[in-house]
Amino acid sequence: MAEVLQFCFSGLTVGAVYALVALGFTIIYNASDVVNFAQGEFVMLGGMVTVALAAAGMPLPVAAVAAVGVAAVVGVALHRLAIEPARGASPVGLIIITIGASIFIRGIAQVVFDKQFHKLPAFSGDTPFAVLGATILPQSLWVLGGTAAIVVGLHVFFERTLIGKAVAATAANRLAARLAGINTTSMMTLSFALAGAIGAVAGILVTPITLTSYNVGTLLALKGFAAGMLGGIGNPLGAVLGGLMLGLIEAFGAGYLSSAYKDGIAFVVILVVLFAFPRGLIGKRSAERV
Amino acid sequence: MLAVEGVVTAYGRIVALRGVSLDVSEGEIVALIGANGAGKTTLLRVISGIQPIQAGHIHFAGESIDRLAAHRRVAKGILHVPEGRQVFGPLCVEDHLRLGAYLRKDAAIAADIERLYARFPRLKKSRHRAAGNLSGGEQQMLAIGRALMGRPRLLLLDEPSMGLAPMLVDEIFDVIIDLKATGITVLLVEQNAVAALAIADRGYVIETGAIVHSGTGRVLLEDPKVRASYLGL
Numbered sequence: 001m002a003e004v005l006q007f008c009f010s011g012l013t014v015g016a017v018y019a020l021v022a023l024g025f026t027i028i029y030n031a032s033d034v035v036n037f038a039q040g041e042f043v044m045l046g047g048m049v050t051v052a053l054a055a056a057g058m059p060l061p062v063a064a065v066a067a068v069g070v071a072a073v074v075g076v077a078l079h080r081l082a083i084e085p086a087r088g089a090s091p092v093g094l095i096i097i098t099i100g101a102s103i104f105i106r107g108i109a110q111v112v113f114d115k116q117f118h119k120l121p122a123f124s125g126d127t128p129f130a131v132l133g134a135t136i137l138p139q140s141l142w143v144l145g146g147t148a149a150i151v152v153g154l155h156v157f158f159e160r161t162l163i164g165k166a167v168a169a170t171a172a173n174r175l176a177a178r179l180a181g182i183n184t185t186s187m188m189t190l191s192f193a194l195a196g197a198i199g200a201v202a203g204i205l206v207t208p209i210t211l212t213s214y215n216v217g218t219l220l221a222l223k224g225f226a227a228g229m230l231g232g233i234g235n236p237l238g239a240v241l242g243g244l245m246l247g248l249i250e251a252f253g254a255g256y257l258s259s260a261y262k263d264g265i266a267f268v269v270i271l272v273v274l275f276a277f278p279r280g281l282i283g284k285r286s287a288e289r290v
Numbered sequence: 291m292l293a294v295e296g297v298v299t300a301y302g303r304i305v306a307l308r309g310v311s312l313d314v315s316e317g318e319i320v321a322l323i324g325a326n327g328a329g330k331t332t333l334l335r336v337i338s339g340i341q342p343i344q345a346g347h348i349h350f351a352g353e354s355i356d357r358l359a360a361h362r363r364v365a366k367g368i369l370h371v372p373e374g375r376q377v378f379g380p381l382c383v384e385d386h387l388r389l390g391a392y393l394r395k396d397a398a399i400a401a402d403i404e405r406l407y408a409r410f411p412r413l414k415k416s417r418h419r420a421a422g423n424l425s426g427g428e429q430q431m432l433a434i435g436r437a438l439m440g441r442p443r444l445l446l447l448d449e450p451s452m453g454l455a456p457m458l459v460d461e462i463f464d465v466i467i468d469l470k471a472t473g474i475t476v477l478l479v480e481q482n483a484v485a486a487l488a489i490a491d492r493g494y495v496i497e498t499g500a501i502v503h504s505g506t507g508r509v510l511l512e513d514p515k516v517r518a519s520y521l522g523l
């Protein structure tokens with residue numbers, strides 16, 4: 001029982017990070033139809049920029065906020081410099097552009113930072129809490145709480161603000177959005193900034209647990225993509241549930257089978273979902289995209 | 291108010307408009323009729339800025355708008371209700387009306403929404419429903435309502451009655467007549483050419499990307515060539 005709980009804790013913690021990556025995929029996909037495989041690089045940037053700025057003497061919270069800003073700016077640049085000029089390219093062409101961008105960002109990071117692994121101090125110490133015989137790190141609570149805060153924040157943004165509704169309108173019907181006076185290009189740029197910021201937050205929250213380096217983005221992008229597939233790409237709630245589910249599947253797989261298979265599980269999930277549930281496990285409400 | 295001069299545009303290699311000129315004066319209802327594929331939708335798209343032009347000029351209220359992005363033309367008061375009831379499926383009716391006023395900064399938005407509900411009681415009943423779940427007629431009313439929330443000076447309507455039951459068609463035409471009474475200028479594209487010309491001050495007939503006839507609604511309705519080729523009479 002304690003073991004099961006332990007796997008749940010670690011699975012949900014990692015899963016929350018996948019959920020945030022999948023949310024980034026979803027936000028960008030809905031607004032612009034682009035599947036952004038550079039999404040993992042935002043997570044890397046969040047961790048690495050915070051590490052670098054903290055090492056340069058900045059207080060951790062300031063460094064973290066700055067890192068989120070950097071990732072958002074990189075998101076904007078990705079849209080303006082790589083995606084927007086290729087408007088009208090095929091979906092596969094756009095995917096290749098995002099893969100190219102991710103290689104580019106990784107290359108820059110390798111030069112600006114280094115190739116080492118880096119750690120951030122846990123925000124509230126390293127003393128684990130005991131829960132029913134299992135333990136959970138305070139940092140895991142930060143990850144879960146931060147993810148929950150982002151989900152709530154996004155909900156408020158999309159449901160309660162006019163600009164959030166304008167992004168949703170752009171996602172639902174681009175032509176009608178333009179004809180309502182919405183600058184849809186700006187809404188797409190905003191989506192890239194938002195996805196960048198969310199990815200960076202994920203990277204900052206999880207770095208004290210998993211460490212970070214210039215190349216953590218690749219695997220995270222694939223895991224986040226698998227999570228998005230699991231939840232039905234384009235569905236924000238599905239992205240979150242898919243992320244948590246993938247984290248749990250990995251934790252239990254690594255625990256009961258072998259940790260050697262852990263990273264393979266995401267690929268098995270992608271394949272199974274593609275073959276068996278092409279619209280994702282959650283599927284999409286019919287009214288969502290008309 | 292609107293002056294289109296020698297406009298040319300193409301979709302790839304398909305030339306859709308080959309030098310179209312047309313004028314709409316303030317307060318008029320102008321009908322644009324023509325066969326399928328003649329270029330009616332394309333003409334509305336170049337006016338609202340969704341479709342770029344390759345040659346010619348478009349002036350609105352004395353200014354050249356050729357190079358303005360679509361959302362800037364909305365800010366100038368050009369509102370386009372596109373063909374096929376383009377609504378935001380997952381968003382509710384009220385969200386559509388708020389988004390219709392997206393560029394407005396005045397304080398009358400809430401009052402305008404209430405006025406719209408008074409004109410379209412069925413939208414009020416469905417105010418919190420997702421647009422994707424509304425009937426075709428309600429979606430068309432919503433698309434028009436959303437455009438009206440943008441305070442149009444010129445309203446471009448693309449086949450607003452298409453696919454609607456006869457009673458709803460009458461309702462749409464009533465709405466258009468009301469719009470004229472409130473001072474909104476209308477450029478109307480309609481399959482239902484007889485009904486459109488009957489309420490229009492003037493009309494244009496477009497054929498394979500060029501205007502071939504024009505005149506007052508009555509003159510076109512009585513023109514034997516127009517009657518035979520476009521009105522099916």
Ligand SMILES: Nc1ncnc2c1ncn2[C@@H]1O[C@H](COP(=O)(O)OP(=O)(O)OP(=O)(O)O)[C@@H](O)[C@H]1O
Pocket residue numbers: 301304305306324325326327328329330331332333
């Ligand atoms: N997206 C597009 N891509 C390529 N060709 C197009 C496109 N849209 C329209 N066309 C072509 O441009 C021409 C004019 O089309 P348009 O839609 O403006 O006609 P229409 O008069 O509105 O017709 P309908 O009565 O069927 O709505 C047609 O030959 C059509 O095939």
Ligand SMILES: [Mg+2]
Pocket residue numbers: 330331332373
């Ligand atoms: Mg048409």
